[in-house]
Amino acid sequence: MAKKITNREEDYSQWYQDVIREAKLADHSPVRGSMVIRPNGFALWENMKEALDTMFKETGHENAYFPLFIPKSFLSKEAQHVEGFAKECAVVTHSRLMSVDGGVEVDPESKLEEELIVRPTSETIIWDSYRNWIQSYRDLPILINQWANVVRWEMRTRLFLRTMEFLWQEGHTAHASKEEAIEETEQMLEVYRSFAEDYMAMPVIKGVKTESERFAGAVETYCIEALMQDDKALQAGTSHFLGQNFAKAFDVKFQDQDGEHKFVWATSWGVSTRLIGGLIMTHSDDHGLVLPPKLAPTQVVIVPIWRDDEQKANVLEYADTIKKELTDLDISVKLDDRENYNPGWKFNEHETAGIPLRVVVGPRDLKNNNVELARRDTLDKNIVDREGLAERIDNLLDEIQQDLFDAAKERREQKTNTVETYDEFKQVLDDEGGFIYAHWDGTAETEEQIKEETKATIRCIPLEDGEPGECMVTGKPSEQRVLFARAY
């Protein structure tokens, strides 16, 4: 028997890794801090990509690709930007190896004149190109997205949530006006919210970051924040209004309708394979992964049961007709007719892999003209009529998608509190964690003090209007409550 998945309550970190291993999503790689994404994990990522990509194109964006290596000098052109990323860059210094005593060493002769940085993000290399692409207001806007890998040399890593190399998309847009750029920033945040909630079934809070949590080089960083099952927050996506910072750093100007030369306004926005980590920590349970139907690579698995060849033939024929009906409805279905595993094994395997629905067909079902239907999210099993099965499953998948979102939202609401005083804040934080709404005076000093004393950070200043009040720490005026949590 395979190793049981660790109890979530007992050891959340171990449980998280167990879910990933049992679902065959990813492995630790030989290089510390990076990971091998297995076919199961990558199929999930590809589904996420496809949904996001469609949403990007619906909002007028195109895909392009820019280089992996960035000349060191590019990175230093925007002061805030270099400060933010300087400490976590992989640097290429040489171009050759040479064999020495049967091994290899770096050839000192091959030292590069200018070192290359493996991109931690692509603003600089992209804005270097934009300078050449933009002359007139007629060249704007530029609405480009890139699917790529980036490297950030993190001190401490965690599968999917923070790996040294990760996959992501980064949108980089250029606009003629500030208003249009801000509108773009907000539009893409809404795309992320919609993807998180409608596809991942992961409820999020939209907001803007405080100055100290802002992206290096941004004027304003918008974000979506989710709450995980261990009551810690996860930043799930960011959309930055970059102002004219990169245009000025890379001298990107356009001649406007009025004949004036003006700096271009910019945005950038991204989500990464971190979302897979968020998905796992939002829905999974002690039986393993739970996938929302809209993203599950396999939505339905059919497990046939037989004793002899005659039964096998009949059951498989029965199963095939079901499979065909489901396929006709564009449902992704797998018929697990492997001979070398018994049904019990298959049930468990598909459960740990998070397949939303299981259909079991055996001689009994053939005789009674029904099937057994099992939901992954609730683990409920029901005998249902063969008649109308495909439509029933189609509806049930939608229902599961909605139920997952509702359950996750319910969990979040349970763990969201509003407090008045700092004492109350600390109390709630220690007793239940989760999201806490509280008043804050808007200063970095108070923010830092709270972080030092409680390890909680301001996740965001929510976009929805709030009522004014007094800072829970200093008593100074506060425009609205902000969202606090301990975070990943």
Next chain:
RNA sequence: CGGGGAGUAGCGCAGUCCGGUAGCGCAUUCGCUUUGGGAGCGAAGGGUCGCAGGUUCAAAUCCUGUCUCCCCGACCA
């Protein structure tokens, strides 16, 4: 970089205190029986015990050094 833990078969581990032929479970291979919740029986293959020194007749075990990984913190999508 600080604090903790661990490196023994593909995976998970015992053995280390007290030195004496390398073990267990799962997985793998073959055969037969099985199949409605991780199958049973029989047989087989697989490890220079992280690495390097040292002590000893003898080292997975004792000593010294060293490397790696995991967890908690500082940093972060």
